[in-house]
Amino acid sequence: MIDIKNLSLVINNAVILDDISLTVNDGETIGIIGKSGSGKTMFLKTVAGLVAPSDGIVLFNGARLPKSARTAGTIVSYCGGAVPHNPDEGLYNFLLLARMSHKKALRPFSDFDRQVAEEYIQVFGLGPFRDRSIGLLPDGIFRRVLLAYALIRGAGALILDNPTNDLDIVSLKMLKKAIARYVMNGKRVALVCANDLNFITQTADRLIVMEDGRIAETGTVDMINADLVKQYFGIDVIISRNIYTGKPEIHFFPDT
Template sequence: MTSPLHALRSREVRVAFDGVEVVAGVDLDLRPGEWLGLIGPNGSGKSTFLNSLVGLVPRTGTVELGDGRSPGATDLSLMPQAPELPPGMTVVEYVLLGRTAHLGWFASESRADRVVATDVLRRLGLASFARRQVRSLSGGEAQRMVIARALVQQSPVLLLDEPTSALDVGHQVEVLELVDELRREDGLTVVAAMHDLGMAGRYADRLLLLERGRPVALGTPGQVLEPELLSRVYDHPVQVHELGGHLVVLPAPRDRHTSTVAAPLDLSARRSARDPHSEEVS
């Protein structure tokens, strides 16, 4: 039996609040095992689009799995941007909430559910925290715990809404490396709304750039992270540099004498200057 060509597909997904369209016709074809990064300014519709995929907000358009089915409760798991951490709840109790979609009415977790949760906690380095109160964890530990809750759902598609928000750079890398490792080991398809453009370009296979809810670019990081495009969409001059094989996106340097910022860097011109034998492609 051949594998489906797509893990998830959306067509003309639209979301409107009080007559204002905040997601405006997003089409996607996600390959199994792919990491797609959702990028765009604040208010561009990234979180709303993720929520629409799992049915948390009303939408129009279609969302279907590779076999043509509409996603069910166990097909997509969402890690929200600002999860609620209930007081008095332990880590293992919180993580077991991810098994809710597998339970029937009034059913409680089985031994099999606890085995799944224990295995995920172990893989994420949280086994020793199982009986700790959720509010006693550090930022990085809490982020791993929230990912654990999403993973115990055992869905083939993992949706992450700003998975490294409020984390320092060390913990950001730790969390994203963990997601990437699990993706490669388990064949997960990942869709992550990401604020840091450099981190998005470092981990995602493809990027979808949204502007006021509309898709304006979809492609590899090298195709989407273009200075002129980003400067227009983010309404601020930016520069894109290559460092260690990765793209780094920075605000244009400020001119201390004129209180202005320099124009966005022409990446193609920089590459041509670096390689005297390169030719302009018309």
């Protein structure tokens, strides 16, 4: 469970986040949407402890994030746009490194660590690439590796910033399933921000719409309608319902 209280962030006199309060319950996936520059990424980075807030606190199961980065790694896993710098690393070995926060210094990885890595290699369909260097992977597969890395860390809070970048339709399906499976497993939560509104409506349990560093709207995914999209994104859309899930789907008007 994450409890965010009065979170504010001011950088060079510019208000980036303005008094945000939010509670995320165990097993919940929160989708965050909003125009570019609305503060989504900075919100996620502040919650993940990568940026120090100007005011307010973030509590994970009632406690602040510990100062030890190693311990913090078992509590929060953030996946943003960062790219690993060593292209010669093999895919499997790279994914195993995600378990470093769970093992003692100088100890080898446990069977469980290897089992978790194997599990997500299967989930993200990475088996055929496991012996390749990460520098030799196509962009879409490489993105899957980064997402698998974030999930393999096994932290209580999974924070994904624009995870749909570079993903094809197969990878999107894998990611959706992986997030659902992740939060079902124990006391875990997921915060996902994406510019792909359809992915968010199909994945999240609850939606947050951000505008000018504030939470402008919050509710279930059913709150998505043409008026809301027009109000916060400034474009006209048609909303239909997915015939299997009943969740809203957004369609653009053709240019006239």
